[in-house]
Amino acid sequence: MFGFTALELARIQFGFTVSFHIIFPAITIGLASYLTVLEACWLRTKKELYRDLYHFWLKIFAVNFGMGVVSGLVMAYEFGTNWSGFSAFAGGITGPLLAYEVLTAFFLEAGFLGVMLFGWNRVGPALHFLATAMVALGTLISATWILASNSWMQTPQGYEIINGRVVPVDWFAVIFNPSFPYRLAHMSVAAFLATALMVGASAAWLLLKGKDNPAIRKMLSMAMWMLIAVAPIQAVIGDAHGLNTLHHQPAKLAAMEGHWENKGNEGVPLILFGLPDMYAEETKYKVEIPRLGSLIITHSLDGTYQGLKEFPKEDRPNSTIVFWSFRVMVGLGLLMILLGAISVWLRWRGRMETSRPFLRFALYMGPAGLVAMLAGWFTTEIGRQPWVVYNVMRTADAVSPHGVVELSITLGIFIVVYFAVFGTGIAYLLRLIRKGPIVSEGLQMEVGGPGQERTPARPLSAARKSDRDDAHKDKE
Amino acid sequence: MGVDLSIIWAVIILFGVMMYIVMDGFDLGIGILYPFFKQKDDRDVIMNTVAPVWDGNETWLVLGGAGLLAAFPLAYAVILSALYLPLIFMLVGLIFRGVAFEFRFKALDHERHFWDKAFIGGSIAATFFQGVALGAYIQGFAIKDGQFSGGPMDWLSPFALFTGAGLLVAYGLLGSTWLIMKTEGELQARAYRITRVLVWVMLATIAIISVWTPLIDERISARWFSFPNMMWFAPVPILVAAAAVLLLRSLVKQQHATPFVFTLVLIFLGYSGLGISVWPNVVPPNITIWQAAAPPQSQGFALIGALLIIPIILMYTIWSYYVFRGKVRAGEGYH
Numbered sequence: 158m159f160g161f162t163a164l165e166l167a168r169i170q171f172g173f174t175v176s177f178h179i180i181f182p183a184i185t186i187g188l189a190s191y192l193t194v195l196e197a198c199w200l201r202t203k204k205e206l207y208r209d210l211y212h213f214w215l216k217i218f219a220v221n222f223g224m225g226v227v228s229g230l231v232m233a234y235e236f237g238t239n240w241s242g243f244s245a246f247a248g249g250i251t252g253p254l255l256a257y258e259v260l261t262a263f264f265l266e267a268g269f270l271g272v273m274l275f276g277w278n279r280v281g282p283a284l285h286f287l288a289t290a291m292v293a294l295g296t297l298i299s300a301t302w303i304l305a306s307n308s309w310m311q312t313p314q315g316y317e318i319i320n321g322r323v324v325p326v327d328w329f330a331v332i333f334n335p336s337f338p339y340r341l342a343h344m345s346v347a348a349f350l351a352t353a354l355m356v357g358a359s360a361a362w363l364l365l366k367g368k369d370n371p372a373i374r375k376m377l378s379m380a381m382w383m384l385i386a387v388a389p390i391q392a393v394i395g396d397a398h399g400l401n402t403l404h405h406q407p408a409k410l411a412a413m414e415g416h417w418e419n420k421g422n423e424g425v426p427l428i429l430f431g432l433p434d435m436y437a438e439e440t441k442y443k444v445e446i447p448r449l450g451s452l453i454i455t456h457s458l459d460g461t462y463q464g465l466k467e468f469p470k471e472d473r474p475n476s477t478i479v480f481w482s483f484r485v486m487v488g489l490g491l492l493m494i495l496l497g498a499i500s501v502w503l504r505w506r507g508r509m510e511t512s513r514p515f516l517r518f519a520l521y522m523g524p525a526g527l528v529a530m531l532a533g534w535f536t537t538e539i540g541r542q543p544w545v546v547y548n549v550m551r552t553a554d555a556v557s558p559h560g561v562v563e564l565s566i567t568l569g570i571f572i573v574v575y576f577a578v579f580g581t582g583i584a585y586l587l588r589l590i591r592k593g594p595i596v597s598e599g600l601q602m603e604v605g606g607p608g609q610e611r612t613p614a615r616p617l618s619a620a621r622k623s624d625r626d627d628a629h630k631d632k633e
Numbered sequence: 634m635g636v637d638l639s640i641i642w643a644v645i646i647l648f649g650v651m652m653y654i655v656m657d658g659f660d661l662g663i664g665i666l667y668p669f670f671k672q673k674d675d676r677d678v679i680m681n682t683v684a685p686v687w688d689g690n691e692t693w694l695v696l697g698g699a700g701l702l703a704a705f706p707l708a709y710a711v712i713l714s715a716l717y718l719p720l721i722f723m724l725v726g727l728i729f730r731g732v733a734f735e736f737r738f739k740a741l742d743h744e745r746h747f748w749d750k751a752f753i754g755g756s757i758a759a760t761f762f763q764g765v766a767l768g769a770y771i772q773g774f775a776i777k778d779g780q781f782s783g784g785p786m787d788w789l790s791p792f793a794l795f796t797g798a799g800l801l802v803a804y805g806l807l808g809s810t811w812l813i814m815k816t817e818g819e820l821q822a823r824a825y826r827i828t829r830v831l832v833w834v835m836l837a838t839i840a841i842i843s844v845w846t847p848l849i850d851e852r853i854s855a856r857w858f859s860f861p862n863m864m865w866f867a868p869v870p871i872l873v874a875a876a877a878v879l880l881l882r883s884l885v886k887q888q889h890a891t892p893f894v895f896t897l898v899l900i901f902l903g904y905s906g907l908g909i910s911v912w913p914n915v916v917p918p919n920i921t922i923w924q925a926a927a928p929p930q931s932q933g934f935a936l937i938g939a940l941l942i943i944p945i946i947l948m949y950t951i952w953s954y955y956v957f958r959g960k961v962r963a964g965e966g967y968h
Contacts, residue, residue, distance in 0.1 A: 248706020
């Protein structure tokens with residue numbers, strides 16, 4: 158199809174399904190922690206707007222969680238259907254890590270999610286808060302397992318290869334592999350940032366539409382504080398992650414920078430923009446700043462680092478893609494810092510909730526956290542190529558023996574179904590957001606729990622039919 | 634030697650798959666039977682009989698997949714890549730019916746029919762392709778050097794298509810007897826009528842598969858029809874006959890819960906018959922659980938988590954069903 162090879166189609170298929178999936182858990186991680194903060198504020202201050210905000214975001218959390226479960230089902234099978242070589246070879250390590258992720262998620266569902274979603278009027282405030290905090294912790298633990306597995310593929314250690322397959326010899330080394338702490342920190346903070354931007358954009362949207370109440374203003378305020386505190390930290394973590402990549406995966410870093418070769422001992426320029434050409438082995442149309450590349454990557458003015466030409470052609474990741482996906486991520490990160498900085502200025506001038514250009518900027522930045530996260534994933538995953546387990550197994554040896562025809566058919570089905578199903582889900586989420594937090598929302602009785610119509614196994618059910626009807630009426 | 638981790642894991646996965654077949658079976662069955670109930674009120678009641686439990690049921694499918702990868706990575710790799718197309722079709726069916734469940738109740742009146750159709754189509758597709766995958770699995774795969782070496786359509790055979798149709802009948806029967814147990818009045822009467830037909834179709838299906846399966850592979854027929862195995866396995870067909878008689882009798886007596894229980898017994902016996910045919914292979918025709926096993930370090934590490942958390946999931950499941958016991962009536966629930 159369109160001249161793609163079977164390997165490329167298998168990669169596109171996996172990339173498509175996992176990119177769709179990753180959005181939901183990321184928001185789940187961020188919202189769970191946000192809800193914990195809201196509930197803590199409510200318990201400390203007893204200000205009702207915190208309780209109202211808690212219930213507003215709880216419904217959105219539930220729908221989002223449900224879509225994460227549904228899209229995750231596919232992921233549990235795709236490692237085998239699409240990457241049988243990889244599963245047979247490395248399943249001894251990635252399998253148990255994935256199993257722990259699944260078990261953690263189910264433990265949460267059986268334990269604390271039900272209390273969190275439906276227990277507000279049934280259990281004491283301290284127990285309910287504990288449930289929320291445990292769900293937040295659980296989402297982070299789930300992420301930890303998955304990122305341990307992914308990081309092991311990037312920087313494998315703690316294993317031996319016996320009879321042509323991976324055998325774990327030291328689980329501690331497997332899990333705490335060199336890139337794991339950086340990736341975990343970078344991804345968790347990315348989830349928090351993406352959520353803060355989404356919350357901020359929701360508030361900006363409501364304010365722009367003329368809805369205004371103290372809860373909406375508080376939403377905007379909290380989101381902007383989060384942004385200005387965390388976006389710069391994310392830049393620092395990203396820098397540390399980059400140094401880690403330079404050390405363990407130098408080819409990836411060279412591809413991200415479009416850096417082909419050193420000129421003697423001269424400092425390396427930073428290429429701001431350009432078009433890396435894999436065949437011509439150069440970066441075309443480049444705009445560069447002398448020595449800045451050395452400064453950023455080696456933290457000295459005349460340090461050098463390996464260029465792509467120092468790696469055999471068959472071991473080079475596609476620089477054209479990762480050069481740009483990396484710049485999209487960094488560019489959006491800089492915009493996030495800018496948005497945070499403007500918010501501080503406007504807050505000081507007392508105009509944060511009323512400045513329409515600022516609110517519009519915050520609205521447009523709503524999806525930026527998710528886009529930056531996906532761009533970051535493209536960078537790290539495509540940058541790992543041509544390896545599936547870095548320097549151990551090539552992606553070409555990992556793929557299942559499927560032909561172009563069946564891969565094209567299934568890819569087409571996935572695209573249609575995902576856009577239809579998750580498109581509907583996302584539209585539904587937007588309708589819930591459009592309704593906005595309502596004063597005294599938390600006072601309504603919530604009925605649910607095991608054996609009730611609305612149960613923790615069906616988080617989507619936490620949002621009621623009436624929510625949708627009201628939102629619809631609102632539109633008319 | 635000490636504990637055989639491969640056996641423990643095989644038991645865990647067999648148990649997980651059985652839990653899945655039993656529990657997702659009846660709620661998929663309800664989707665299959667949905668076209669026979671046209672009125673919105675009936676459909677609402679039917680949906681509400683499974684609403685609190687269906688999603689937890691799919692838990693076992695995810696657990697089965699992850700457990701298989703952790704404990705028998707080679708089996709996971711070969712089976713899933715060999716059954717690529719039917720499994721993808723099954724997953725797409727499950728996605729559709731899963732979200733249809735929720736979106737149906739949230740949809741406006743003029744949108745609802747779309748999600749009703751998605752529910753029916755998704756349930757039928759998921760069940761049929763599960764059955765096809767099962768049939769193809771029994772037939773075995775072309776394997777070379779520990780990799781699937783067959784073609785993309787190897788799974789497509791008369792036997793696999795028949796098991797696909799057979800699973801539709803089996804899940805349909807689970808669904809109809811579930812409805813007998815959970816409903817009353819006219820709705821229940823209709824469930825009885827559907828069940829009476831389905832029982833006979835089900836028994837015919839079991840008979841045909843019992844004859845057909847040994848014909849596929851002489852190893853399977855040797856397993857069943859050699860001495861002394863025959864004596865050990867003779868209880869299986871005898872118990873099938875007994876369960877069938879008791880099931881039919883419970884229908885005549887118009888009992889409520891018994892038909893569902895005996896259908897479960899039938900399904901369980903069919904499942905154990907399958908296990909007998911295949912054991913100790915995890916990938917038919919010739920990869921055993923020991924050949925496919927992950928290193929003991931992997932099986933042991935994952936086992937700790939499984940033994941801690943699976944009992945909690947089980948207790949929670951039992952509690953959910955206990956709270957939810959009893960009949961479901963029209964107008965109940967928030968929908």
